[in-house]
Amino acid sequence: MLAATRAFFAARDVLEIEAPLVASVSGTDPALAPIQVSHAMGHGYLLTSPEFPLKRLLCAGSGCVYSLGKAFRSGERGRKHNPEFTMLEWYRVGMPLDQLIDEVADLMGELIQMPRPEKISYGKLFERHLQLNPHTASTEELQSALAQHIEFDSAISDRVELLDMLFGVVIEPTLHEPVAIYDYPADQAALARVEPDASGQLVAKRFELVYRTMELANGYYELTDATEQAQRFASDNMKRADLGLPELPVDEYLVGALEQGMPECSGVAVGFDRLVMIATGADSIDDVMAFTLDRM
Numbered sequence: 001m002l003a004a005t006r007a008f009f010a011a012r013d014v015l016e017i018e019a020p021l022v023a024s025v026s027g028t029d030p031a032l033a034p035i036q037v038s039h040a041m042g043h044g045y046l047l048t049s050p051e052f053p054l055k056r057l058l059c060a061g062s063g064c065v066y067s068l069g070k071a072f073r074s075g076e077r078g079r080k081h082n083p084e085f086t087m088l089e090w091y092r093v094g095m096p097l098d099q100l101i102d103e104v105a106d107l108m109g110e111l112i113q114m115p116r117p118e119k120i121s122y123g124k125l126f127e128r129h130l131q132l133n134p135h136t137a138s139t140e141e142l143q144s145a146l147a148q149h150i151e152f153d154s155a156i157s158d159r160v161e162l163l164d165m166l167f168g169v170v171i172e173p174t175l176h177e178p179v180a181i182y183d184y185p186a187d188q189a190a191l192a193r194v195e196p197d198a199s200g201q202l203v204a205k206r207f208e209l210v211y212r213t214m215e216l217a218n219g220y221y222e223l224t225d226a227t228e229q230a231q232r233f234a235s236d237n238m239k240r241a242d243l244g245l246p247e248l249p250v251d252e253y254l255v256g257a258l259e260q261g262m263p264e265c266s267g268v269a270v271g272f273d274r275l276v277m278i279a280t281g282a283d284s285i286d287d288v289m290a291f292t293l294d295r296m
Contacts, residue, residue: 001111001276005068005088008107014064014090017057019050021070025249027052028236029190033074034248035083046072049269050089051191052254055222058091058265059257066090068272079284080214080274082292091267097221100266101180101207104217108178112278114211117178121197125181126163129171134163135185135201142166160187175210182207191232192220212278219268226258 006016026034026045034045047053050067057065071087092100101119108114126134130145137145142162146152149169156162163185182205186194189204197203205221223229230250237247276288286292 001272001279002068004111005107005272008110009066009090012064012103014066014092015062017054017062017065017067019047019053019067019069021046021072023047023052023251025251025253028233028240028248028250030236030239030243030245035072035074048073049087051267051269052251054089054091054267055254055262056257058093059260059262064090064092064265077293080277082273082285082289084293085285085289086272088270088272089267091222091265093263093265095266097182097205097207097219097266100219100268101182101209104209104219104268104270105178105180108209108211108216108275112275114178114278117180117209117211119180119182121183122181122185122203123183123201125171125179126166129174130166135203145170159185163188172210172215173213175213178209178211180207180209189223189232190220191223191229193223195221214274214278215271216274217268217270219266221266222262222264224258224262224264226255229258230255 009016022037022039022044024044027048032048034048036043036045049071050069054065054067066089068088069086070084072084074083077083092103101117105114105116109116123133123135126132132141132145139157139159139162142159143154143156146162146166146169152165183197183203184206186202186204190206192204192206194202195205207219208215209217223232233250240247273285273288276282277285280288282288
């Protein structure tokens, strides 16, 4: 599967690069917990993904690039998670998000014989399963919908958290056939652009591919504005403080690179071990990894 992946990108003139495993800073996303390490130059972090190094190369004029290697996230251990895992991530210069979804489907067809995915917006998916509009529903409506399915802390009022819980509890377990979900709520943009959809609703230009109830890919129409990127880093750290999490240093190298200019592009990250799980029929990530945290 590794060889087939490299052949896939070689045929499309996408350059493989080796991203560093350790950096002086990490991503600020409150949902991710980086692993801090000591090294010859002091302290740093094992990268949670190769995203920032790849984007710096894009700003330097590399053209389309990909990385196929290790990534690390603390606290992620379970049937579909290991703190060390293999991530495939690539960026296509000049390619709109819809075409990237098609390219992801092409690769999945070759590697795991996945059928072509249904493309559906986040809003229509919620309307299909929960009969509510996730962009306009009130906090009370989201809490009420969730209460019909599970018991939860009624003090939870964060919209993103409530929507994530509804998706994870009600929708994702039904997604056995491949689905490419696009146009997320604007407050779930992460590092994607926010733009109006056909109805004028502001949405995050990103997608997720779910197959056999597992998220396989997460892609963005990439943010290229350095000022907006710096603001999102600051916003992430404010959320981390609100959650009682340590604030993390901002990647000023990436902000500086964006100031020099990043080309219009779309990018996507794929959990490669999950593809191997599907290809082999494995029920646990442990079954497709020679070395896991408790076997070292």
